[in-house]
Amino acid sequence: MNTEIDWGSLSFGYMPTDYNVRCTYKDGKWGEIEVSASPYIPIHIAATGLHYGQEIFEGLKAFRGKDGKVRIFRLDENGKRLQSSAHGLLMEPVPAYLFREMVLMAVKLNERFIPPYGTGASLYIRPVEYGSSAQVGVKPGKEYTFIVFVTPVGPYFKTGFKPTNICIMRQYDRVAPQGTGRWKVGGNYAASLESGEKAHSMGYSAVLFLDPKEKKYLDECGPANFFAIKDGKYITPASDSILPSITNKSLQQIAKDMGIEVEARHITVDELESVTEAGACGTAAVISPVGEIDDLDTGKKYVIAKDGVPGPISTALYNTLRGIQLGDVEDTHGWNTIVEFD
Numbered sequence: 067m068n069t070e071i072d073w074g075s076l077s078f079g080y081m082p083t084d085y086n087v088r089c090t091y092k093d094g095k096w097g098e099i100e101v102s103a104s105p106y107i108p109i110h111i112a113a114t115g116l117h118y119g120q121e122i123f124e125g126l127k128a129f130r131g132k133d134g135k136v137r138i139f140r141l142d143e144n145g146k147r148l149q150s151s152a153h154g155l156l157m158e159p160v161p162a163y164l165f166r167e168m169v170l171m172a173v174k175l176n177e178r179f180i181p182p183y184g185t186g187a188s189l190y191i192r193p194v195e196y197g198s199s200a201q202v203g204v205k206p207g208k209e210y211t212f213i214v215f216v217t218p219v220g221p222y223f224k225t226g227f228k229p230t231n232i233c234i235m236r237q238y239d240r241v242a243p244q245g246t247g248r249w250k251v252g253g254n255y256a257a258s259l260e261s262g263e264k265a266h267s268m269g270y271s272a273v274l275f276l277d278p279k280e281k282k283y284l285d286e287c288g289p290a291n292f293f294a295i296k297d298g299k300y301i302t303p304a305s306d307s308i309l310p311s312i313t314n315k316s317l318q319q320i321a322k323d324m325g326i327e328v329e330a331r332h333i334t335v336d337e338l339e340s341v342t343e344a345g346a347c348g349t350a351a352v353i354s355p356v357g358e359i360d361d362l363d364t365g366k367k368y369v370i371a372k373d374g375v376p377g378p379i380s381t382a383l384y385n386t387l388r389g390i391q392l393g394d395v396e397d398t399h400g401w402n403t404i405v406e407f408d
């Protein structure tokens with residue numbers, strides 16, 4: 067156990083850990099897994115990952131429970147999504163067994179960085195794959211490198227589970243219609259940075275992007291999915307430009323388990339008028355409740371959390387999902403992988 071870390075005051079940032087694990091696909095096959103103590107990678111100056119954006123990643127977390135066990139949330143789902151992203155960018159998909167083995171290795175090798183139960187902190191796991199072959203012509207590479215590193219991260223909400231405001235800005239798109247939005251591609255983030263920083267400078271926590279074709283439907287909320295509660299139902303945008311969030315998928319299942327109807331469909335901006343709760347969802351925060359949505363182009367303000375506190379359904383969904391991750395609530399769907407330390 068690491069005694070020098072003040073777990074409660076950790077941010078969502080990078081802190082060095084002991085080891086990372088790596089594997090390269092070359093000459094038509096995946097090689098041996100390598101364990102490295104260095105946070106640097108040697109990379110060819112002509113690698114396709116650097117020039118043509120052949121780069122995809124994942125983000126998942128490991129939690130220590132009250133019972134001392136370490137649980138990784140939805141390991142296999144993240145592995146499947148990385149494969150889907152690889153297909154999207156014509157990269158070599160990481161086989162499920164390799165993804166699983168490397169994630170487990172990275173967690174076990176850095177056991178002393180897994181935050182204790184009760185601190186609100188967790189171990190963030192970042193798998194990343196990039197094209198590593200030297201190539202100047204625009205075509206898919208032949209060599210790929212897959213790395214898994216981990217870093218402890220603090221509780222997302224330093225001031226508690228409280229709503230923040232978000233905004234709509236039509237002059238920016240994060241992704242193209244039928245583009246790379248459905249895959250977890252670094253470039254989608256690059257495309258969201260300018261508008262995101264602009265929103266932050268105006269006091270908003272994120273941009274609520276509209277569909278890039280018609281600007282009529284809700285799309286994603288910064289680097290997170292969006293959901294709302296309307297007429298007691300859980301509604302969430304469905305389209306080809308949205309990344310399938312595993313948190314969203316899990317919340318939809320929990321909502322159904324609670325007897326709440328779920329609708330994944332187009333949601334128009336006007337519908338915000340009649341929603342009673344809203345949130346952004348993703349691995350980092352689980353749910354980031356939305357207080358108010360300001361449409362900066364029309365001047366319209368949609369006040370969602372009228373009394374400044376998250377709604378009852380969002381709160382129940384949040385507590386249940388966090389509870390499952392920590393082992394406090396029964397994992398009825400088999401979402402956790404318990405790490406066996408030997």
Ligand SMILES: *Cc1c(COP(=O)(O)O)cnc(C)c1O
Binds near residue numbers: 289
């Ligand atoms: C990673 C990501 C999310 C959240 O997905 P989770 O699996 O819930 O962490 C949402 N939107 C985008 C664009 C993302 O990259």
